[in-house]
Amino acid sequence: MASSDLRITGVSVDVIAWPLKMKRRHGVGDIERSMPGAILRITTDGGLVGWGEVAPWAVFTGTAEANATGIAHYLKPILIGADPLRVSSLMQKIEKALTGHTEGKAAIEMALLDITGKRFGLSIAQLLGGRYRERVPLSVSIANPDFDADLEFARHVASLGVNIFKVKTGFLTHAEDMKRLERLRSTLAPTADIRIDYNQGLDPWNALQQVREMEVFKPTFIEQPVKRHQWEAMAEIARAIDTPLMADESVFSPADAIAMVRQRFADVVAIKIMKSGGIARAREIAAIAEAAGIIGYGGTMFEGGIASAAGLQMVSATPNIALGAEFYTSTWVMGVEVLTKPLQIENGQSVVPDGPGLGVEVDEDAVKSISVAHYA
Ligand SMILES: [Mg+2]
Known part of the structure:
Protein backbone atom coordinates (compact mmCIF):
# COMPACT_ATOMS: atom_id res chain seq x y z
CA MET A 1 0.00 0.00 0.00
CA ALA A 2 1.74 3.18 -1.20
CA SER A 3 -0.70 5.42 0.62
CA SER A 4 -4.03 5.10 2.35
CA ASP A 5 -7.30 6.88 1.69
CA LEU A 6 -6.96 8.82 4.96
CA ARG A 7 -5.82 12.44 5.14
CA ILE A 8 -5.13 14.62 8.17
CA THR A 9 -7.65 17.46 8.34
CA GLY A 10 -6.91 19.05 11.72
CA VAL A 11 -4.16 19.47 14.31
CA SER A 12 -5.00 21.20 17.58
CA VAL A 13 -3.06 21.54 20.82
CA ASP A 14 -4.15 22.55 24.31
CA VAL A 15 -1.54 23.74 26.79
CA ILE A 16 -2.80 22.39 30.11
CA ALA A 17 -2.03 22.79 33.80
CA TRP A 18 -2.23 19.48 35.66
CA PRO A 19 -3.29 19.93 39.27
CA LEU A 20 -1.23 17.65 41.54
CA LYS A 21 -2.28 15.65 44.60
CA MET A 22 1.18 15.84 46.18
CA LYS A 23 4.38 17.90 46.12
CA ARG A 24 7.43 16.40 44.41
CA ARG A 25 11.10 17.19 45.05
CA HIS A 26 14.12 16.02 43.02
CA GLY A 27 17.84 16.71 42.75
CA VAL A 28 17.17 18.85 39.70
CA GLY A 29 14.12 20.84 40.85
CA ASP A 30 10.79 20.97 42.70
CA ILE A 31 7.15 20.82 41.69
CA GLU A 32 4.75 22.50 44.08
CA ARG A 33 1.18 22.88 42.89
CA SER A 34 0.69 22.17 39.21
CA MET A 35 2.60 20.85 36.22
CA PRO A 36 2.37 22.21 32.68
CA GLY A 37 1.66 19.80 29.82
CA ALA A 38 -0.10 19.75 26.46
CA ILE A 39 -2.63 17.54 24.72
CA LEU A 40 -2.65 17.07 20.95
CA ARG A 41 -5.61 16.06 18.79
CA ILE A 42 -5.13 15.01 15.17
CA THR A 43 -8.30 14.58 13.10
CA THR A 44 -8.72 12.84 9.74
CA ASP A 45 -11.25 12.98 6.93
CA GLY A 46 -12.23 9.39 7.76
CA GLY A 47 -13.47 10.51 11.20
CA LEU A 48 -10.63 8.78 13.08
CA VAL A 49 -9.06 10.89 15.81
CA GLY A 50 -5.56 10.38 17.23
CA TRP A 51 -4.48 11.66 20.64
CA GLY A 52 -1.05 12.70 21.85
CA GLU A 53 0.38 14.17 25.03
CA VAL A 54 3.35 16.42 25.68
CA ALA A 55 4.82 15.78 29.15
CA PRO A 56 7.77 18.13 29.55
CA TRP A 57 9.64 19.36 32.58
CA ALA A 58 11.38 22.70 32.09
CA VAL A 59 14.49 21.68 34.07
CA PHE A 60 14.80 18.32 32.30
CA THR A 61 13.53 18.33 28.69
CA GLY A 62 11.68 21.46 27.53
CA THR A 63 8.49 23.42 28.06
CA ALA A 64 4.82 22.78 27.25
CA GLU A 65 4.52 26.23 25.69
CA ALA A 66 7.49 25.79 23.31
CA ASN A 67 6.25 22.34 22.27
CA ALA A 68 2.67 23.55 21.67
CA THR A 69 3.79 26.50 19.52
CA GLY A 70 6.42 24.32 17.84
CA ILE A 71 3.65 21.94 16.76
CA ALA A 72 1.16 24.68 15.85
CA HIS A 73 3.58 26.87 13.86
CA TYR A 74 6.21 24.52 12.42
CA LEU A 75 4.85 20.97 12.33
CA LYS A 76 1.13 21.36 11.63
CA PRO A 77 1.80 22.49 8.01
CA ILE A 78 3.67 19.19 7.43
CA LEU A 79 0.78 17.17 8.86
CA ILE A 80 -2.26 18.82 7.27
CA GLY A 81 -3.26 16.93 4.11
CA ALA A 82 -0.74 14.13 4.78
CA ASP A 83 -1.51 10.42 5.02
CA PRO A 84 -1.46 9.72 8.79
CA LEU A 85 -0.42 6.10 8.25
CA ARG A 86 2.95 7.13 6.79
CA VAL A 87 4.29 7.49 10.32
CA SER A 88 8.02 7.01 9.75
CA SER A 89 8.04 9.25 6.69
CA LEU A 90 6.17 12.00 8.55
CA MET A 91 8.47 11.69 11.58
CA GLN A 92 11.53 12.13 9.30
CA LYS A 93 10.02 15.32 7.84
CA ILE A 94 9.25 16.57 11.34
CA GLU A 95 12.80 15.84 12.49
CA LYS A 96 14.15 17.90 9.58
CA ALA A 97 11.77 20.81 10.20
CA LEU A 98 12.39 21.36 13.91
CA THR A 99 15.26 20.48 16.22
CA GLY A 100 14.70 19.46 19.86
CA HIS A 101 11.05 19.51 21.03
CA THR A 102 11.25 15.78 21.73
CA GLU A 103 8.05 15.79 23.81
CA GLY A 104 6.05 17.40 20.97
CA LYS A 105 7.48 14.86 18.51
CA ALA A 106 6.56 12.02 20.88
CA ALA A 107 3.00 13.42 21.05
CA ILE A 108 2.69 13.55 17.25
CA GLU A 109 4.06 10.03 16.81
CA MET A 110 1.65 8.60 19.44
CA ALA A 111 -1.31 10.36 17.80
CA LEU A 112 -0.32 8.98 14.36
CA LEU A 113 0.11 5.47 15.81
CA ASP A 114 -3.24 5.88 17.60
CA ILE A 115 -4.88 6.60 14.22
CA THR A 116 -2.99 3.74 12.51
CA GLY A 117 -4.03 1.28 15.21
CA LYS A 118 -7.66 2.41 15.05
CA ARG A 119 -7.62 2.13 11.25
CA PHE A 120 -6.57 -1.55 11.40
CA GLY A 121 -8.14 -2.56 14.73
CA LEU A 122 -4.73 -3.19 16.35
CA SER A 123 -3.16 -1.86 19.53
CA ILE A 124 0.15 0.02 19.28
CA ALA A 125 1.80 -2.98 20.99
CA VAL A 352 -1.70 -2.72 29.31
CA PRO A 353 -4.91 -1.28 27.85
CA ASP A 354 -6.79 -3.37 25.32
CA GLY A 355 -8.35 -1.88 22.25
CA PRO A 356 -7.01 -0.34 19.07
CA GLY A 357 -4.32 2.36 19.00
CA LEU A 358 -3.46 3.68 22.45
CA GLY A 359 -6.38 1.66 23.84
CA VAL A 360 -7.83 4.66 25.69
CA GLU A 361 -10.64 7.16 25.20
CA VAL A 362 -10.22 10.83 26.01
CA ASP A 363 -12.73 12.93 27.95
CA GLU A 364 -12.63 16.18 25.97
CA ASP A 365 -14.47 18.14 28.68
CA ALA A 366 -11.79 17.10 31.19
CA VAL A 367 -9.10 18.37 28.79
CA LYS A 368 -10.99 21.69 28.44
CA SER A 369 -11.24 21.97 32.23
CA ILE A 370 -7.44 22.17 32.57
CA SER A 371 -6.67 23.97 29.29
CA VAL A 372 -4.88 27.31 29.61
CA ALA A 373 -4.27 27.97 25.89
CA HIS A 374 -5.70 26.45 22.72
CA TYR A 375 -4.00 26.35 19.31
CA ALA A 376 -6.21 25.18 16.44
MG1 LIG B 1 15.39 9.79 36.82
Whole structure:
Protein backbone atom coordinates (compact mmCIF):
# COMPACT_ATOMS: atom_id res chain seq x y z
CA MET A 1 0.00 0.00 0.00
CA ALA A 2 1.74 3.18 -1.20
CA SER A 3 -0.70 5.42 0.62
CA SER A 4 -4.03 5.10 2.35
CA ASP A 5 -7.30 6.88 1.69
CA LEU A 6 -6.96 8.82 4.96
CA ARG A 7 -5.82 12.44 5.14
CA ILE A 8 -5.13 14.62 8.17
CA THR A 9 -7.65 17.46 8.34
CA GLY A 10 -6.91 19.05 11.72
CA VAL A 11 -4.16 19.47 14.31
CA SER A 12 -5.00 21.20 17.58
CA VAL A 13 -3.06 21.54 20.82
CA ASP A 14 -4.15 22.55 24.31
CA VAL A 15 -1.54 23.74 26.79
CA ILE A 16 -2.80 22.39 30.11
CA ALA A 17 -2.03 22.79 33.80
CA TRP A 18 -2.23 19.48 35.66
CA PRO A 19 -3.29 19.93 39.27
CA LEU A 20 -1.23 17.65 41.54
CA LYS A 21 -2.28 15.65 44.60
CA MET A 22 1.18 15.84 46.18
CA LYS A 23 4.38 17.90 46.12
CA ARG A 24 7.43 16.40 44.41
CA ARG A 25 11.10 17.19 45.05
CA HIS A 26 14.12 16.02 43.02
CA GLY A 27 17.84 16.71 42.75
CA VAL A 28 17.17 18.85 39.70
CA GLY A 29 14.12 20.84 40.85
CA ASP A 30 10.79 20.97 42.70
CA ILE A 31 7.15 20.82 41.69
CA GLU A 32 4.75 22.50 44.08
CA ARG A 33 1.18 22.88 42.89
CA SER A 34 0.69 22.17 39.21
CA MET A 35 2.60 20.85 36.22
CA PRO A 36 2.37 22.21 32.68
CA GLY A 37 1.66 19.80 29.82
CA ALA A 38 -0.10 19.75 26.46
CA ILE A 39 -2.63 17.54 24.72
CA LEU A 40 -2.65 17.07 20.95
CA ARG A 41 -5.61 16.06 18.79
CA ILE A 42 -5.13 15.01 15.17
CA THR A 43 -8.30 14.58 13.10
CA THR A 44 -8.72 12.84 9.74
CA ASP A 45 -11.25 12.98 6.93
CA GLY A 46 -12.23 9.39 7.76
CA GLY A 47 -13.47 10.51 11.20
CA LEU A 48 -10.63 8.78 13.08
CA VAL A 49 -9.06 10.89 15.81
CA GLY A 50 -5.56 10.38 17.23
CA TRP A 51 -4.48 11.66 20.64
CA GLY A 52 -1.05 12.70 21.85
CA GLU A 53 0.38 14.17 25.03
CA VAL A 54 3.35 16.42 25.68
CA ALA A 55 4.82 15.78 29.15
CA PRO A 56 7.77 18.13 29.55
CA TRP A 57 9.64 19.36 32.58
CA ALA A 58 11.38 22.70 32.09
CA VAL A 59 14.49 21.68 34.07
CA PHE A 60 14.80 18.32 32.30
CA THR A 61 13.53 18.33 28.69
CA GLY A 62 11.68 21.46 27.53
CA THR A 63 8.49 23.42 28.06
CA ALA A 64 4.82 22.78 27.25
CA GLU A 65 4.52 26.23 25.69
CA ALA A 66 7.49 25.79 23.31
CA ASN A 67 6.25 22.34 22.27
CA ALA A 68 2.67 23.55 21.67
CA THR A 69 3.79 26.50 19.52
CA GLY A 70 6.42 24.32 17.84
CA ILE A 71 3.65 21.94 16.76
CA ALA A 72 1.16 24.68 15.85
CA HIS A 73 3.58 26.87 13.86
CA TYR A 74 6.21 24.52 12.42
CA LEU A 75 4.85 20.97 12.33
CA LYS A 76 1.13 21.36 11.63
CA PRO A 77 1.80 22.49 8.01
CA ILE A 78 3.67 19.19 7.43
CA LEU A 79 0.78 17.17 8.86
CA ILE A 80 -2.26 18.82 7.27
CA GLY A 81 -3.26 16.93 4.11
CA ALA A 82 -0.74 14.13 4.78
CA ASP A 83 -1.51 10.42 5.02
CA PRO A 84 -1.46 9.72 8.79
CA LEU A 85 -0.42 6.10 8.25
CA ARG A 86 2.95 7.13 6.79
CA VAL A 87 4.29 7.49 10.32
CA SER A 88 8.02 7.01 9.75
CA SER A 89 8.04 9.25 6.69
CA LEU A 90 6.17 12.00 8.55
CA MET A 91 8.47 11.69 11.58
CA GLN A 92 11.53 12.13 9.30
CA LYS A 93 10.02 15.32 7.84
CA ILE A 94 9.25 16.57 11.34
CA GLU A 95 12.80 15.84 12.49
CA LYS A 96 14.15 17.90 9.58
CA ALA A 97 11.77 20.81 10.20
CA LEU A 98 12.39 21.36 13.91
CA THR A 99 15.26 20.48 16.22
CA GLY A 100 14.70 19.46 19.86
CA HIS A 101 11.05 19.51 21.03
CA THR A 102 11.25 15.78 21.73
CA GLU A 103 8.05 15.79 23.81
CA GLY A 104 6.05 17.40 20.97
CA LYS A 105 7.48 14.86 18.51
CA ALA A 106 6.56 12.02 20.88
CA ALA A 107 3.00 13.42 21.05
CA ILE A 108 2.69 13.55 17.25
CA GLU A 109 4.06 10.03 16.81
CA MET A 110 1.65 8.60 19.44
CA ALA A 111 -1.31 10.36 17.80
CA LEU A 112 -0.32 8.98 14.36
CA LEU A 113 0.11 5.47 15.81
CA ASP A 114 -3.24 5.88 17.60
CA ILE A 115 -4.88 6.60 14.22
CA THR A 116 -2.99 3.74 12.51
CA GLY A 117 -4.03 1.28 15.21
CA LYS A 118 -7.66 2.41 15.05
CA ARG A 119 -7.62 2.13 11.25
CA PHE A 120 -6.57 -1.55 11.40
CA GLY A 121 -8.14 -2.56 14.73
CA LEU A 122 -4.73 -3.19 16.35
CA SER A 123 -3.16 -1.86 19.53
CA ILE A 124 0.15 0.02 19.28
CA ALA A 125 1.80 -2.98 20.99
CA GLN A 126 0.48 -5.17 18.18
CA LEU A 127 1.82 -2.71 15.59
CA LEU A 128 5.22 -3.07 17.32
CA GLY A 129 5.20 -6.87 17.05
CA GLY A 130 2.87 -7.85 19.86
CA ARG A 131 2.96 -7.87 23.63
CA TYR A 132 5.98 -9.42 25.29
CA ARG A 133 4.45 -8.77 28.74
CA GLU A 134 0.78 -8.33 29.72
CA ARG A 135 1.48 -6.36 32.90
CA VAL A 136 4.31 -4.01 33.83
CA PRO A 137 5.54 -3.90 37.46
CA LEU A 138 5.15 -0.40 38.88
CA SER A 139 8.01 1.56 40.39
CA VAL A 140 6.70 4.30 42.69
CA SER A 141 8.84 7.35 43.36
CA ILE A 142 9.42 8.58 46.91
CA ALA A 143 9.78 12.30 46.19
CA ASN A 144 7.63 14.24 48.66
CA PRO A 145 9.55 16.88 50.66
CA ASP A 146 7.29 15.78 53.56
CA PHE A 147 8.95 12.40 54.16
CA ASP A 148 6.34 11.24 56.68
CA ALA A 149 3.64 11.80 54.05
CA ASP A 150 5.73 9.75 51.64
CA LEU A 151 6.16 6.87 54.11
CA GLU A 152 2.38 6.83 54.45
CA PHE A 153 2.04 6.82 50.65
CA ALA A 154 4.65 4.02 50.39
CA ARG A 155 2.77 1.90 52.97
CA HIS A 156 -0.50 2.54 51.13
CA VAL A 157 0.78 1.53 47.70
CA ALA A 158 2.69 -1.44 49.20
CA SER A 159 -0.69 -2.63 50.54
CA LEU A 160 -1.92 -2.45 46.90
CA GLY A 161 0.90 -4.75 45.78
CA VAL A 162 3.64 -2.28 44.77
CA ASN A 163 7.08 -3.69 45.59
CA ILE A 164 9.41 -1.27 43.72
CA PHE A 165 10.25 2.10 45.27
CA LYS A 166 12.54 4.74 43.81
CA VAL A 167 13.80 7.22 46.37
CA LYS A 168 14.66 10.69 45.10
CA THR A 169 17.87 11.89 46.77
CA GLY A 170 20.39 14.68 46.35
CA PHE A 171 18.20 17.65 47.34
CA LEU A 172 18.98 17.32 51.07
CA THR A 173 22.28 16.66 52.87
CA HIS A 174 23.86 13.25 52.49
CA ALA A 175 23.24 12.52 56.19
CA GLU A 176 19.53 13.30 55.76
CA ASP A 177 19.34 11.07 52.67
CA MET A 178 20.96 8.21 54.63
CA LYS A 179 18.31 8.65 57.37
CA ARG A 180 15.49 8.64 54.81
CA LEU A 181 16.80 5.38 53.32
CA GLU A 182 17.12 3.82 56.78
CA ARG A 183 13.53 4.75 57.64
CA LEU A 184 12.17 3.53 54.31
CA ARG A 185 14.04 0.22 54.57
CA SER A 186 12.64 -0.39 58.05
CA THR A 187 9.10 0.61 56.96
CA LEU A 188 8.90 -1.68 53.93
CA ALA A 189 9.01 -5.46 53.70
CA PRO A 190 12.56 -6.89 53.57
CA THR A 191 11.85 -8.05 50.01
CA ALA A 192 11.07 -4.50 48.80
CA ASP A 193 13.02 -3.57 45.68
CA ILE A 194 14.52 -0.14 46.45
CA ARG A 195 16.23 2.11 43.90
CA ILE A 196 17.91 5.49 44.42
CA ASP A 197 17.66 8.45 41.99
CA TYR A 198 19.86 11.55 42.43
CA ASN A 199 18.45 13.39 39.38
CA GLN A 200 21.92 14.96 38.80
CA GLY A 201 21.99 16.24 42.39
CA LEU A 202 25.66 15.50 43.23
CA ASP A 203 28.97 17.06 42.18
CA PRO A 204 31.63 14.72 40.77
CA TRP A 205 34.29 15.62 43.39
CA ASN A 206 32.48 13.78 46.22
CA ALA A 207 29.73 11.87 44.42
CA LEU A 208 31.55 8.54 44.62
CA GLN A 209 31.98 8.77 48.39
CA GLN A 210 28.24 9.41 48.90
CA VAL A 211 27.05 6.87 46.38
CA ARG A 212 29.31 4.18 47.89
CA GLU A 213 27.79 4.73 51.34
CA MET A 214 24.30 4.26 49.83
CA GLU A 215 25.24 0.74 48.73
CA VAL A 216 24.64 -0.48 52.30
CA PHE A 217 20.86 -0.24 51.55
CA LYS A 218 21.27 -2.78 48.72
CA PRO A 219 19.55 -0.68 46.05
CA THR A 220 18.79 -2.45 42.76
CA PHE A 221 20.42 0.51 41.02
CA ILE A 222 21.62 4.05 41.68
CA GLU A 223 20.45 6.60 39.12
CA GLN A 224 22.10 9.64 37.57
CA PRO A 225 24.21 10.96 40.47
CA VAL A 226 25.89 13.72 38.41
CA LYS A 227 24.96 16.18 35.66
CA ARG A 228 23.69 15.12 32.27
CA HIS A 229 26.94 15.57 30.33
CA GLN A 230 29.34 14.48 33.06
CA TRP A 231 29.72 11.17 31.23
CA GLU A 232 33.31 10.58 32.46
CA ALA A 233 32.24 10.96 36.09
CA MET A 234 29.35 8.57 35.41
CA ALA A 235 31.83 6.04 33.93
CA GLU A 236 34.18 6.36 36.93
CA ILE A 237 31.31 5.83 39.38
CA ALA A 238 29.96 2.88 37.36
CA ARG A 239 33.37 1.20 37.52
CA ALA A 240 33.92 1.95 41.19
CA ILE A 241 30.69 0.65 42.75
CA ASP A 242 29.14 -2.80 42.88
CA THR A 243 25.57 -1.50 42.51
CA PRO A 244 24.43 -1.06 38.89
CA LEU A 245 24.46 2.60 37.79
CA MET A 246 21.51 3.93 35.77
CA ALA A 247 21.70 6.75 33.23
CA ASP A 248 18.58 8.88 32.84
CA GLU A 249 19.33 12.53 32.00
CA SER A 250 22.61 11.37 30.36
CA VAL A 251 20.78 9.44 27.61
CA PHE A 252 18.12 11.21 25.55
CA SER A 253 18.85 9.88 22.06
CA PRO A 254 20.19 6.81 20.25
CA ALA A 255 23.45 8.76 19.72
CA ASP A 256 23.70 9.25 23.51
CA ALA A 257 23.10 5.50 23.89
CA ILE A 258 26.06 4.77 21.60
CA ALA A 259 28.23 7.05 23.78
CA MET A 260 26.95 5.17 26.85
CA VAL A 261 28.06 1.88 25.31
CA ARG A 262 31.45 3.20 24.14
CA GLN A 263 32.27 4.83 27.49
CA ARG A 264 30.38 2.22 29.51
CA PHE A 265 29.01 4.98 31.71
CA ALA A 266 25.94 3.00 32.83
CA ASP A 267 24.67 -0.54 33.43
CA VAL A 268 20.98 0.40 33.22
CA VAL A 269 19.27 3.07 31.12
CA ALA A 270 15.97 4.89 31.72
CA ILE A 271 14.02 4.88 28.46
CA LYS A 272 11.34 7.57 28.10
CA ILE A 273 9.44 8.54 24.98
CA MET A 274 9.53 12.20 26.10
CA LYS A 275 13.35 12.22 26.01
CA SER A 276 13.80 10.28 22.79
CA GLY A 277 11.03 11.97 20.78
CA GLY A 278 8.77 8.97 20.49
CA ILE A 279 8.43 5.21 20.54
CA ALA A 280 10.59 4.39 17.50
CA ARG A 281 13.64 6.21 18.86
CA ALA A 282 13.05 4.87 22.37
CA ARG A 283 13.15 1.35 20.93
CA GLU A 284 16.39 2.20 19.08
CA ILE A 285 17.88 3.06 22.48
CA ALA A 286 16.54 -0.20 23.93
CA ALA A 287 18.13 -2.12 21.04
CA ILE A 288 21.54 -0.41 21.35
CA ALA A 289 21.50 -1.07 25.09
CA GLU A 290 20.45 -4.69 24.64
CA ALA A 291 23.28 -5.37 22.18
CA ALA A 292 25.73 -4.06 24.81
CA GLY A 293 24.22 -6.00 27.71
CA ILE A 294 22.69 -2.88 29.27
CA ILE A 295 19.15 -3.29 30.64
CA GLY A 296 16.32 -0.78 30.22
CA TYR A 297 13.89 0.75 32.70
CA GLY A 298 10.56 2.38 31.76
CA GLY A 299 10.89 5.93 33.01
CA THR A 300 8.26 8.64 32.69
CA MET A 301 8.00 12.38 33.12
CA PHE A 302 4.85 13.76 34.84
CA GLU A 303 2.51 12.02 32.45
CA GLY A 304 -1.24 11.88 32.21
CA GLY A 305 -3.16 8.92 30.88
CA ILE A 306 -2.50 9.47 27.17
CA ALA A 307 1.31 9.54 27.41
CA SER A 308 1.25 6.73 30.00
CA ALA A 309 -0.84 4.57 27.66
CA ALA A 310 1.69 5.15 24.86
CA GLY A 311 4.58 4.26 27.17
CA LEU A 312 2.77 1.16 28.40
CA GLN A 313 2.12 -0.03 24.85
CA MET A 314 5.84 0.38 24.12
CA VAL A 315 7.14 -1.26 27.31
CA SER A 316 4.75 -4.19 26.86
CA ALA A 317 6.21 -4.86 23.39
CA THR A 318 9.92 -4.23 24.16
CA PRO A 319 11.65 -7.12 25.99
CA ASN A 320 14.71 -5.09 27.04
CA ILE A 321 12.70 -2.56 29.09
CA ALA A 322 12.62 -5.07 31.89
CA LEU A 323 13.14 -3.35 35.25
CA GLY A 324 9.60 -2.03 35.74
CA ALA A 325 8.08 1.34 34.87
CA GLU A 326 6.40 4.40 36.36
CA PHE A 327 2.97 4.54 34.79
CA TYR A 328 1.10 5.54 37.95
CA THR A 329 1.15 9.34 37.82
CA SER A 330 -2.19 9.69 36.00
CA THR A 331 -3.83 7.58 38.72
CA TRP A 332 -2.08 8.65 41.93
CA VAL A 333 -0.43 12.04 41.29
CA MET A 334 -2.49 14.04 38.77
CA GLY A 335 -5.57 15.74 40.22
CA VAL A 336 -7.61 15.43 36.99
CA GLU A 337 -8.19 12.35 34.84
CA VAL A 338 -8.52 12.97 31.08
CA LEU A 339 -9.38 9.37 30.21
CA THR A 340 -13.00 8.22 30.29
CA LYS A 341 -11.69 4.97 31.84
CA PRO A 342 -8.52 5.40 33.94
CA LEU A 343 -5.51 3.13 33.36
CA GLN A 344 -5.83 0.09 35.59
CA ILE A 345 -3.35 -0.90 38.28
CA GLU A 346 -3.70 -4.44 39.61
CA ASN A 347 -1.54 -5.96 42.33
CA GLY A 348 1.16 -3.31 41.88
CA GLN A 349 1.28 -3.72 38.12
CA SER A 350 0.07 -1.58 35.22
CA VAL A 351 -2.43 -3.32 33.00
CA VAL A 352 -1.70 -2.72 29.31
CA PRO A 353 -4.91 -1.28 27.85
CA ASP A 354 -6.79 -3.37 25.32
CA GLY A 355 -8.35 -1.88 22.25
CA PRO A 356 -7.01 -0.34 19.07
CA GLY A 357 -4.32 2.36 19.00
CA LEU A 358 -3.46 3.68 22.45
CA GLY A 359 -6.38 1.66 23.84
CA VAL A 360 -7.83 4.66 25.69
CA GLU A 361 -10.64 7.16 25.20
CA VAL A 362 -10.22 10.83 26.01
CA ASP A 363 -12.73 12.93 27.95
CA GLU A 364 -12.63 16.18 25.97
CA ASP A 365 -14.47 18.14 28.68
CA ALA A 366 -11.79 17.10 31.19
CA VAL A 367 -9.10 18.37 28.79
CA LYS A 368 -10.99 21.69 28.44
CA SER A 369 -11.24 21.97 32.23
CA ILE A 370 -7.44 22.17 32.57
CA SER A 371 -6.67 23.97 29.29
CA VAL A 372 -4.88 27.31 29.61
CA ALA A 373 -4.27 27.97 25.89
CA HIS A 374 -5.70 26.45 22.72
CA TYR A 375 -4.00 26.35 19.31
CA ALA A 376 -6.21 25.18 16.44
MG1 LIG B 1 15.39 9.79 36.82
